[in-house]
Amino acid sequence: MDSKILVIDDEKAIADIVKFNLEKEGYKVSTAYDGEEGVQAVENIIPDLVILDIMMPKKDGFQVLKEIRMKYKFPVIMLTAKEEEVDKVLGLELGADDYITKPFSMRELIARVKANLRRVNYSNFSNSENTDSIITSEDLVIDLNKYEVKKSDKIIELTLREFELLKFLATSANQVFSREQLLEEVWGYEYYGDIRTVDVTIRRLREKIEDGNGEFKYIITKRGVGYYFRRA
Amino acid sequence: MDSKILVIDDEKAIADIVKFNLEKEGYKVSTAYDGEEGVQAVENIIPDLVILDIMMPKKDGFQVLKEIRMKYKFPVIMLTAKEEEVDKVLGLELGADDYITKPFSMRELIARVKANLRRVNYSNFSNSENTDSIITSEDLVIDLNKYEVKKSDKIIELTLREFELLKFLATSANQVFSREQLLEEVWGYEYYGDIRTVDVTIRRLREKIEDGNGEFKYIITKRGVGYYFRRA
DNA sequence: TATTGATTTCCAATTAATTGTAATATATAA
DNA sequence: TTATATATTACAATTAATTGGAAATCAATA
Numbered sequence: 376m377d378s379k380i381l382v383i384d385d386e387k388a389i390a391d392i393v394k395f396n397l398e399k400e401g402y403k404v405s406t407a408y409d410g411e412e413g414v415q416a417v418e419n420i421i422p423d424l425v426i427l428d429i430m431m432p433k434k435d436g437f438q439v440l441k442e443i444r445m446k447y448k449f450p451v452i453m454l455t456a457k458e459e460e461v462d463k464v465l466g467l468e469l470g471a472d473d474y475i476t477k478p479f480s481m482r483e484l485i486a487r488v489k490a491n492l493r494r495v496n497y498s499n500f501s502n503s504e505n506t507d508s509i510i511t512s513e514d515l516v517i518d519l520n521k522y523e524v525k526k527s528d529k530i531i532e533l534t535l536r537e538f539e540l541l542k543f544l545a546t547s548a549n550q551v552f553s554r555e556q557l558l559e560e561v562w563g564y565e566y567y568g569d570i571r572t573v574d575v576t577i578r579r580l581r582e583k584i585e586d587g588n589g590e591f592k593y594i595i596t597k598r599g600v601g602y603y604f605r606r607a
Numbered sequence: 608m609d610s611k612i613l614v615i616d617d618e619k620a621i622a623d624i625v626k627f628n629l630e631k632e633g634y635k636v637s638t639a640y641d642g643e644e645g646v647q648a649v650e651n652i653i654p655d656l657v658i659l660d661i662m663m664p665k666k667d668g669f670q671v672l673k674e675i676r677m678k679y680k681f682p683v684i685m686l687t688a689k690e691e692e693v694d695k696v697l698g699l700e701l702g703a704d705d706y707i708t709k710p711f712s713m714r715e716l717i718a719r720v721k722a723n724l725r726r727v728n729y730s731n732f733s734n735s736e737n738t739d740s741i742i743t744s745e746d747l748v749i750d751l752n753k754y755e756v757k758k759s760d761k762i763i764e765l766t767l768r769e770f771e772l773l774k775f776l777a778t779s780a781n782q783v784f785s786r787e788q789l790l791e792e793v794w795g796y797e798y799y800g801d802i803r804t805v806d807v808t809i810r811r812l813r814e815k816i817e818d819g820n821g822e823f824k825y826i827i828t829k830r831g832v833g834y835y836f837r838r839a
Numbered sequence: 840t841a842t843t844g845a846t847t848t849c850c851a852a853t854t855a856a857t858t859g860t861a862a863t864a865t866a867t868a869a
Numbered sequence: 870t871t872a873t874a875t876a877t878t879a880c881a882a883t884t885a886a887t888t889g890g891a892a893a894t895c896a897a898t899a
Contacts, residue, residue, distance in 0.1 A: 568860085569861085809886095830885065
């Protein structure tokens with residue numbers, strides 16, 4: 376979340392009002408007032424999405440897009456003043472993800488920004504949808520598509536975090552991971568929290584999937600190192 | 608995963624940009640620049656889905672489609688430049704699975720590609736009940752043709768949206784869908800609305816089909832992920 | 840084409856569930 | 870036994886889902 380957006384438009388008034396409105400929505404917004412500046416800004420900021428005007432002095436939007444696309448894949452929404460340009464945007468040029476014709480309402484702009492950011496996120500994880508998706512071990516069945524775990528055919532309710540932790544450990548069964556690794560892989564690179572969080576989540580997971588006889592048979596502690604999922 | 612897609616379009620610029628964008632989504636994409644080349648490419652590659660332009664020299668899209676359909680069943684999405692062609696695509700019953708009119712946004716194209724691939728996956732996967740137009744679960748009866756839902760033999764009045772949402776969820780019972788997926792599938796590719804709309808529609812649907820005892824037995828929330836229709 | 844009613848959407852307040860933190864207890868190995 | 874690592878617990882903070890109501894849109898009918 377808190378996506379970074381770059382607005383490239385030579386009409387300062389427009390760039391600024393767009394910035395204002397997107398910031399109101401909670402995005403981090405930068406602006407650039409011509410094409411060259413825009414290309415530079417992309418390099419510095421590495422935004423999650425760019426809003427790019429076509430008609431600009433020095434370097435026009437198409438050129439900027441071309442340069443962006445040589446290196447980056449984030450969505451780019453083009454702003455076009457004339458209907459004729461639409462065909463160009465969609466058909467001939469280099470991979471704009473979406474476009475809006477001026478004049479546009481802020482409501483529409485924001486909706487499109489959201490939709491395009493959403494698409495990125497969604498394709499990231501829904502692509503794993505079809506990979507082999509069921510892991511079994513003893514009486515545990517982990518269904519990665521359905522986000523569901525069964526123990527001797529009884530459904531176990533795991534929270535998302537618990538599920539993702541189990542999923543990560545189980546897909547690399549018998550391999551020990553340090554808490555740091557788990558934080559990075561399951562919680563994400565940006566995560567800054569306490570390392571003991573892992574212990575607690577492991578604990579909650581065990582409570583749900585282990586037999587509760589004091590022995591753990593799935594998630595094993597490797598003292599001084601970390602945890603692993605045991606699979607015969 | 609990693610589906611193979613073949614793009615057949617005589618306008619190289621378009622074929623290439625489509626290729627670029629689909630590759631960004633993780634597909635393996637090949638291109639062919641006229642109809643004959645296209646037919647050959649199909650034979651060589653055996654793609655999982657074809658995107659096929661109608662207006663082409665040598666062999667037009669209709670002809671290509673006919674030849675493809677003599678041997679293969681994978682989905683074909685037709686590209687049409689003019690509205691008039693749409694009728695033809697639909698009317699001729701040649702077996703196009705979907706069509707998009709130019710100009711189109713990449714967002715739309717990708718959404719349709721995904722939707723068509725997903726459809727195929729389901730019908731391969733799931734049991735032959737798939738073609739059934741009546742779905743039953745506990746005391747619910749959903750008649751897909753008649754747009755009618757009964758609960759213990761009493762007709763329940765659903766609005767169109769509610770019905771389509773229920774229909775989509777119920778035809779892929781026990782599979783979790785994110786709100787993004789539901790927006791795309793039920794509301795349509797070009798929908799730019801608020802994501803919470805899904806929640807609200809789910810709620811109205813529940814109000815009508817669930818028992819009203821605080822427990823939901825049909826439409827289940829998978830926290831942090833989305834919703835699914837539960838069927839024993 | 841107005842008018843009215845139904846549907847749909849948007850928004851945000853409320854409620855519910857999850858997750859993180861910190862403090863304490865327990866186990867383990869030197 | 871002591872020092873260190875891990876497990877457990879309770880509570881606070883955070884995040885997500887549900888809900889109600891207002892506003893906008895759509896559709897039917899006068």
